[in-house]
Amino acid sequence: MSAGTNYLTHSKGLKSWLFTLDHKRIGLLYLGAVATFFLVGGFFGLLIRLELLSPTKIFMSSDVYNRVMTLHGSVMVFMVVIPGIPAVLGNFFLPIMIGAKDVAFPRLNLLSWYLLMLGASIAVLSILLGGVDTGWTFYTPYSMKSADAVTTIVTGAFIMGFSSILTGLNFIVTIHKLRAPGMTMMRMPLFCWSLYATAIIQIVATPVLAITLLLLIAERVFGIGFFDASVGGDPVLFQHFFWFYSHPAVYIMILPSMGIISEVICTFSRKTIFGYKAIALSSVAISLIGFFVWGHHLFVSGQSELAGAIFAILTVLVGVPTAIKLFNWTATMYQGSIKLDTPMLYAMSFMALFLIGGLTGIFLAAMAVDVQLHDTYFVVAHFHYTMVGGVFMGMMAGLFYWIPKMSGHMYNEFWGRVSAVLVFIGFNMTFIPQFIMGSRGMPRRYHLYDPKFASFHIASTIGSWVIGLGFLVAMITIFKAMRSGKAAPANPWGGTTLEWTTSSPPIHENFEETPVITGRPYEYN
Amino acid sequence: MSTTNNEKGIVPAHHFDSVAQEEDAGIQGIWLFLATEVLMFGGLFVAYAIFRGMYPEMFHHASKYLDTKLGALNTLVLIASSYSMASAVRSTQKGDTQKSFNLILITIACALIFMTVKYFEYTHKFHEGLFPGANFSHPGADKHLGLFFGLYFVMTGLHAIHITVGVGLMVWLLIRIKRGDFSPHYFIPVDAVGLYWHIVDIIWIFLFPLLYLIG
Numbered sequence: 054m055s056a057g058t059n060y061l062t063h064s065k066g067l068k069s070w071l072f073t074l075d076h077k078r079i080g081l082l083y084l085g086a087v088a089t090f091f092l093v094g095g096f097f098g099l100l101i102r103l104e105l106l107s108p109t110k111i112f113m114s115s116d117v118y119n120r121v122m123t124l125h126g127s128v129m130v131f132m133v134v135i136p137g138i139p140a141v142l143g144n145f146f147l148p149i150m151i152g153a154k155d156v157a158f159p160r161l162n163l164l165s166w167y168l169l170m171l172g173a174s175i176a177v178l179s180i181l182l183g184g185v186d187t188g189w190t191f192y193t194p195y196s197m198k199s200a201d202a203v204t205t206i207v208t209g210a211f212i213m214g215f216s217s218i219l220t221g222l223n224f225i226v227t228i229h230k231l232r233a234p235g236m237t238m239m240r241m242p243l244f245c246w247s248l249y250a251t252a253i254i255q256i257v258a259t260p261v262l263a264i265t266l267l268l269l270i271a272e273r274v275f276g277i278g279f280f281d282a283s284v285g286g287d288p289v290l291f292q293h294f295f296w297f298y299s300h301p302a303v304y305i306m307i308l309p310s311m312g313i314i315s316e317v318i319c320t321f322s323r324k325t326i327f328g329y330k331a332i333a334l335s336s337v338a339i340s341l342i343g344f345f346v347w348g349h350h351l352f353v354s355g356q357s358e359l360a361g362a363i364f365a366i367l368t369v370l371v372g373v374p375t376a377i378k379l380f381n382w383t384a385t386m387y388q389g390s391i392k393l394d395t396p397m398l399y400a401m402s403f404m405a406l407f408l409i410g411g412l413t414g415i416f417l418a419a420m421a422v423d424v425q426l427h428d429t430y431f432v433v434a435h436f437h438y439t440m441v442g443g444v445f446m447g448m449m450a451g452l453f454y455w456i457p458k459m460s461g462h463m464y465n466e467f468w469g470r471v472s473a474v475l476v477f478i479g480f481n482m483t484f485i486p487q488f489i490m491g492s493r494g495m496p497r498r499y500h501l502y503d504p505k506f507a508s509f510h511i512a513s514t515i516g517s518w519v520i521g522l523g524f525l526v527a528m529i530t531i532f533k534a535m536r537s538g539k540a541a542p543a544n545p546w547g548g549t550t551l552e553w554t555t556s557s558p559p560i561h562e563n564f565e566e567t568p569v570i571t572g573r574p575y576e577y578n
Numbered sequence: 579m580s581t582t583n584n585e586k587g588i589v590p591a592h593h594f595d596s597v598a599q600e601e602d603a604g605i606q607g608i609w610l611f612l613a614t615e616v617l618m619f620g621g622l623f624v625a626y627a628i629f630r631g632m633y634p635e636m637f638h639h640a641s642k643y644l645d646t647k648l649g650a651l652n653t654l655v656l657i658a659s660s661y662s663m664a665s666a667v668r669s670t671q672k673g674d675t676q677k678s679f680n681l682i683l684i685t686i687a688c689a690l691i692f693m694t695v696k697y698f699e700y701t702h703k704f705h706e707g708l709f710p711g712a713n714f715s716h717p718g719a720d721k722h723l724g725l726f727f728g729l730y731f732v733m734t735g736l737h738a739i740h741i742t743v744g745v746g747l748m749v750w751l752l753i754r755i756k757r758g759d760f761s762p763h764y765f766i767p768v769d770a771v772g773l774y775w776h777i778v779d780i781i782w783i784f785l786f787p788l789l790y791l792i793g
């Protein structure tokens with residue numbers, strides 16, 4: 054290897070990217086894919102909001118509206134927020150942060166990317182076949198009867214599930230077997246802990262999604278009867294199966310984001326993390342408790358009241374480890390030397406928005422309140438506060454934080470900050486009205502609605518344009534920093550974790566020689 | 579590349595420090611993968627438990643339509659195949675690759691016998707109109723029986739897919755053995771396929787009594 058090359062210049066040509074086994078390049082492949090899916094999913098989201106400007110039809114028929122709504126949900130959930138942070142930033146930084154040269158199984162890692170691409174292509178094929186109108190949850194019995202391309206999109210989601218399982222498997226083995234000398238579990242950066250907790254869910258929950266989707270396909274193709282009441286099956290069983298995966302899956306999405314927030318808060322407050330152990334283990338606690346809360350999606354599906362009460366209590370319990378994190382981050386910032394660079398702005402947005410998302414989750418966990426709020430815009434707003442306010446804010450914080458390391462160029466700080474402010478304002482404009490109209494009875498997924506909700510919908514739609522603009526500015530800023538900009542030093546933020554000890558961008562093997570770790574991360578004082 | 583040769587001349591992949599570390603990682607990966615297999619079938623076993631709880635008499639009645647003798651034969655065949663597979667792994671570890679080759683051939687033969695028996699069972703069911711769920715058309719029987727056959731075909735069908743994949747993996751092992759890839763110092767793939775084969779067998783050990791022997 055000649056001196057002075059990095060992972061980007063190590064080898065050249067399209068083939069060197071499509072067949073790369075380097076975790077850093079695979080991370081960038083994922084970044085390209087996820088950014089593209091995000092544009093598609095975001096476009097569908099903006100279309101929905103545009104149509105909802107008026108209580109009556111503007112430019113979409115109800116059939117088209119249902120399909121656009123399904124695509125927005127499916128693309129964003131299965132193709133953006135699930136692979137988003139672990140596959141992009143996790144792939145790139147997990148090995149570096151534990152002092153390894155790569156993930157444990159590089160070929161499996163590349164295979165995971167191709168599986169995501171294959172699954173996504175099949176899912177996109179369903180659009181060409183006329184679209185799907187079931188909603189991203191594919192509830193039976195409607196998904197069994199719908200004449201649309203349900204089988205196609207579900208096959209796509211099934212394949213993407215394997216991509217997620219294999220990534221999780223790779224990360225667990227990497228963390229167990231490839232830590233550098235002296236890098237004990239309790240010395241790992243908190244982002245690695247959050248990826249570890251995420252990987253547990255990916256491995257334990259995703260196979261259940263696989264069998265659920267397989268059964269739905271078998272139901273449509275062979276009529277096996279599991280979810281068909283006319284032959285003695287039970288449509289609600291699908292809801293149980295689906296949420297046994299899909300509830301833990303929201304922790305697949307949020308945990309890595311929380312990991313990023315821990316990194317960013319420390320670095321930009323110049324403070325040792327407050328309560329390292331509590332934050333690390335609360336990630337694992339969230340992933341474990343998260344398996345026993347799925348019934349809160351079925352409070353009005355004929356589940357027994359006892360089961361409902363148990364699920365309600367367990368759901369509220371998830372709030373405890375989550376609050377532990379928020380309190381510890383706040384305590385970390387206390388008397389810190391805070392710098393409001395773009396990553397920190399996004400991290401603080403996360404804390405504010407996720408707090409609202411988390412607290413409204415407690416409302417929904419209360420059975421009596423949920424009967425009123427179930428299937429209303431309140432749920433939509435709660436979900437977006439956790440997924441956009443949580444996952445996307447963390448993802449953006451992480452991208453701005455690490456882009457100098459990934460590309461070797463600094464991003465434009467001014468435009469980064471503008472994007473953070475725009476997204477924050479636009480997001481609240483879009484979703485606060487949804488909380489209000491939801492609590493007043495506006496049902497979710499409706500194309501035509503009662504005119505008394507029109508003013509809330511108009512405010513929400515205008516807000517969606519501001520978010521759209523904010524994310525566009527952010528994406529352009531990041532894209533430009535990928536290619537050009539001021540050269541980034543090895544450690545632009547004064548971070549203390551291992552990725553800042555190697556060059557920007559890192560060399561092919563990450564480190565000149567394997568680092569030896571002698572203490573905990575975040576030793577600022 | 580900073581790779582270190584150990585005394586046996588086996589070189590670990592570039593991101594591992596030693597062959598032992600690489601082996602550890604491989605074995606842990608395989609066990610995690612097997613856990614996902616158990617969880618995937620776990621969903622089906624849950625469905626089985628729920629429907630059997632709902633219709634205990636129907637399950638009792640429906641299992642009489644299955645051929646216990648053929649099921650028992652297949653169980654014996656798979657247990658024998660597990661033994662030959664375990665012996666194949668042992669032979670590879672001891673360096674007797676020819677013996678290992680033959681034992682894997684025997685395992686493949688067992689798998690093919692299993693699939694042949696399954697073929698005759700399935701065609702017989704189709705002939706009788708014992709289709710899954712909505713397509714159930716056996717004359718004079720309760721239509722809920724279709725739910726049992728939905729479970730039967732999905733559970734044994736997914737299992738049969740795993741057997742087929744196993745045959746493919748074993749053929750791959752045969753090719754690699756012929757190429758001289760394995761030695762007492764490097765045999766992770768044989769070990770891994772062996773573990774996979776055992777889990778597929780164990781799943782059948784649960785399927786057989788739950789489907790065939792409850793009548």
